[in-house]
Amino acid sequence: MSTEKDQRPVILTGDRTTGPLHLGHYAGSLKNRVALQHSHRQYLLLADTQALTDNAGDPAKVRRNVLEVALDYLAVGIDPAQTTICLQSGLPALAELTLLYLNFVTVARLERNPTIKEEIQARGFGRDIPAGFLCYPAAQAADITGFRASVVPIGEDQAPLIEQTNEIVRRINRQIGRDVLPEARALIPSVGRLPGVDGKAKMSKSQGNAIPLSASPDEIRDAVHRMYTDPNHLRAFDPGTVEGNVVFTYLDAFDGDQAMVRELKAHYRRGGLGDAVVKRRLEDILQTLLAPIRERRAALARDPGYVLGVVRAGTRSAQNRTQATLDELRSGLGLIALDDIDGGVRKLA
Amino acid sequence: MSTEKDQRPVILTGDRTTGPLHLGHYAGSLKNRVALQHSHRQYLLLADTQALTDNAGDPAKVRRNVLEVALDYLAVGIDPAQTTICLQSGLPALAELTLLYLNFVTVARLERNPTIKEEIQARGFGRDIPAGFLCYPAAQAADITGFRASVVPIGEDQAPLIEQTNEIVRRINRQIGRDVLPEARALIPSVGRLPGVDGKAKMSKSQGNAIPLSASPDEIRDAVHRMYTDPNHLRAFDPGTVEGNVVFTYLDAFDGDQAMVRELKAHYRRGGLGDAVVKRRLEDILQTLLAPIRERRAALARDPGYVLGVVRAGTRSAQNRTQATLDELRSGLGLIALDDIDGGVRKLA
Numbered sequence: 001m002s003t004e005k006d007q008r009p010v011i012l013t014g015d016r017t018t019g020p021l022h023l024g025h026y027a028g029s030l031k032n033r034v035a036l037q038h039s040h041r042q043y044l045l046l047a048d049t050q051a052l053t054d055n056a057g058d059p060a061k062v063r064r065n066v067l068e069v070a071l072d073y074l075a076v077g078i079d080p081a082q083t084t085i086c087l088q089s090g091l092p093a094l095a096e097l098t099l100l101y102l103n104f105v106t107v108a109r110l111e112r113n114p115t116i117k118e119e120i121q122a123r124g125f126g127r128d129i130p131a132g133f134l135c136y137p138a139a140q141a142a143d144i145t146g147f148r149a150s151v152v153p154i155g156e157d158q159a160p161l162i163e164q165t166n167e168i169v170r171r172i173n174r175q176i177g178r179d180v181l182p183e184a185r186a187l188i189p190s191v192g193r194l195p196g197v198d199g200k201a202k203m204s205k206s207q208g209n210a211i212p213l214s215a216s217p218d219e220i221r222d223a224v225h226r227m228y229t230d231p232n233h234l235r236a237f238d239p240g241t242v243e244g245n246v247v248f249t250y251l252d253a254f255d256g257d258q259a260m261v262r263e264l265k266a267h268y269r270r271g272g273l274g275d276a277v278v279k280r281r282l283e284d285i286l287q288t289l290l291a292p293i294r295e296r297r298a299a300l301a302r303d304p305g306y307v308l309g310v311v312r313a314g315t316r317s318a319q320n321r322t323q324a325t326l327d328e329l330r331s332g333l334g335l336i337a338l339d340d341i342d343g344g345v346r347k348l349a
Numbered sequence: 350m351s352t353e354k355d356q357r358p359v360i361l362t363g364d365r366t367t368g369p370l371h372l373g374h375y376a377g378s379l380k381n382r383v384a385l386q387h388s389h390r391q392y393l394l395l396a397d398t399q400a401l402t403d404n405a406g407d408p409a410k411v412r413r414n415v416l417e418v419a420l421d422y423l424a425v426g427i428d429p430a431q432t433t434i435c436l437q438s439g440l441p442a443l444a445e446l447t448l449l450y451l452n453f454v455t456v457a458r459l460e461r462n463p464t465i466k467e468e469i470q471a472r473g474f475g476r477d478i479p480a481g482f483l484c485y486p487a488a489q490a491a492d493i494t495g496f497r498a499s500v501v502p503i504g505e506d507q508a509p510l511i512e513q514t515n516e517i518v519r520r521i522n523r524q525i526g527r528d529v530l531p532e533a534r535a536l537i538p539s540v541g542r543l544p545g546v547d548g549k550a551k552m553s554k555s556q557g558n559a560i561p562l563s564a565s566p567d568e569i570r571d572a573v574h575r576m577y578t579d580p581n582h583l584r585a586f587d588p589g590t591v592e593g594n595v596v597f598t599y600l601d602a603f604d605g606d607q608a609m610v611r612e613l614k615a616h617y618r619r620g621g622l623g624d625a626v627v628k629r630r631l632e633d634i635l636q637t638l639l640a641p642i643r644e645r646r647a648a649l650a651r652d653p654g655y656v657l658g659v660v661r662a663g664t665r666s667a668q669n670r671t672q673a674t675l676d677e678l679r680s681g682l683g684l685i686a687l688d689d690i691d692g693g694v695r696k697l698a
Binding site: 048049052053054056057059060062063066087089092093095096098099100102103104105106107108109110128129130131132133134135138139175330333334335336 | 397398401402403405406408409411412415436438441442444445447448449451452453454455456457458459477478479480481482483484487488524679682683684685
């Protein structure tokens with residue numbers, strides 16, 4: 001797909017390989033990616049190196065989930081002919097770019113990064129934060145710029161990481177004296193983050209409140225059945241609350257008939273609409289959405305050779321692209337490259 | 350030189366490529382390396398990546414001095430058939446190992462490192478320390494372990510860096526469950542650090558108190574002439590002080606006849622020995638020491654193709670060695686390697 005003439009804007013996105021993806025990923029990013037892959041040159045990073053920054057004690061989990069996430073990508077309709085799926089740890093140029101960028105950013109600046117601050121708090125690292133975790137904004141800048149991405153789809157809370165990337169980009173471009181690296185623009189999805197089935201803000205496998213993309217019909221039914229609604233809506237004829245009611249939040253996200261969703265909300269608010277009725281509607285929608293994904297996923301899982309072949313080919317292509325960026329940066333900064341030694345003694349001496 | 354049967358202990362050492370080397374380097378490390386290369390499997394790293402951690406604003410200096418330092422190595426008698434001279438930035442596996450190790454060390458631990466603490470103070474970084482500089486103990490651990498070095502010649506003040514390396518080694522070996530990486534042992538030279546010609550503790554090009562290895566006969570004469578002695582020793586027949594007297598410190602380091610040096614010291618202490626006499630002796634010794642080095646260096650400088658060929662061949666060999674270490678670590682930790690994808694779908698799936 002990648003040709004010199006490809007004028008489409010470049011997107012870099014991806015997922016940490018710490019677990020199979022779920023409905024929250026589908027609503028928040030996967031669905032968009034399937035749409036964007038036609039209008040954009042899209043790179044999807046299986047971020048195993050980044051996953052290690054807070055999973056150093058369990059690398060096997062990180063490894064195992066490379067295949068799981070790749071299966072999820074292909075199952076939802078990511079097309080390897082349109083999108084390059086690649087493995088972060090197979091791209092040494094990204095590690096080299098990360099180390100280079102760490103020289104252009106201060107420790108104080110990394111510590112001020114709000115995303116890092118929050119994550120440190122959320123994970124309870126305190127002073128014992130792994131150095132790799134503190135450095136992760138530089139690694140992310142390496143990912144984005146390594147692919148020369150100009151568009152980066154992210155959650156609203158990740159905007160500071162794009163700002164950090166662009167600071168490094170401007171610093172490098174200023175030093176080289178021309179715009180070698182493009183600045184990146186955040187693409188923040190219109191759909192907010194999908195809550196867990198228990199009503200908690202974030203759907204997460206570790207919280208047990210997620211619906212995986214591979215969920216069986218029974219699992220989907222159970223998840224919708226135990227979904228958090230309005231705890232005070234005890235009898236169907238009582239008025240109920242729609243805000244914070246997960247069933248309605250999911251209908252907002254997945255129901256193709258939003259006029260009907262508005263009607264249902266009004267009915268629920270004035271009373272006379274039971275939870276069972278709206279849950280049945282949501283369950284039907286989710287069964288219809290997930291059935292083909294589950295089936296494709298199961299078929300692909302029987303042929304891991306094909307899936308890994310896709311990752312292998314994508315990684316090879318990404319190696320070329322990221323190495324080209326590293327070479328251009330080194331040359332622009334006046335650093336030595338092994339090629340200088342190989343081919344151009346005069347350049348160096 | 351490297352064969353599977355090579356049982357010699359492995360040494361990793363090298364220099365930041367920020368300037369040509371000087372007499373202080375010769376006394377403190379180069380002389381030892383020339384001797385050690387026969388009994389040890391020695392890797393000499395042209396540390397351009399590390400030099401960038403506090404020279405990001407002037408990469409051209411770092412680049413230019415790759416050749417200068419390589420010239421110094423060959424001029425003093427480093428034998429490419431015995432020692433592998435290699436370029437740090439040509440070894441992506443070291444960057445990947447560095448990022449991996451950053452996950453196994455906390456920010457607090459890096460900040461506690463006494464060497465880092467002192468250097469931060471000496472360079473006046475304060476809170477604005479470049480992140481790459483803070484991370485440099487992890488990069489050094491990558492260098493040492495990437496080559497599987499068991500012996501690392503260092504200055505006394507660098508011992509904490511070896512301790513930091515061994516902490517990472519033990520952490521990784523414990524997690525893998527066997528001793529994949531060897532612990533490193535510091536080799537601290539018997540000769541202390543050579544002072545500058547002005548009597549300051551450290552000889553340094555930027556302080557203008559160094560005698561470069563390429564110094565001309567006139568430069569050597571001038572340097573000895575203005576050398577710091579005993580400021581109170583105004584007349585030859587007065588008693589003089591030997592301690593802190595740079596001329597005697599240099600005679601300690603370079604005079605082949607140490608019995609004579611002891612006699613001269615006694616004479617100087619009781620009075621009757623003028624500075625001019627000891628300076629003449631030192632100058633003769635330095636001229637004799639540096640003349641062949643200067644000549645070899647000049648001859649090599651006329652053939653940069655040969656010098657860079659040595660670096661290229663050494664770097665290729667070092668690429669294999671460091672990549673093998675990275676592969677073994679990844680496999681031991683249960684991480685995915687691109688080879689797994691290439692060859693062993695079953696390993697992964």
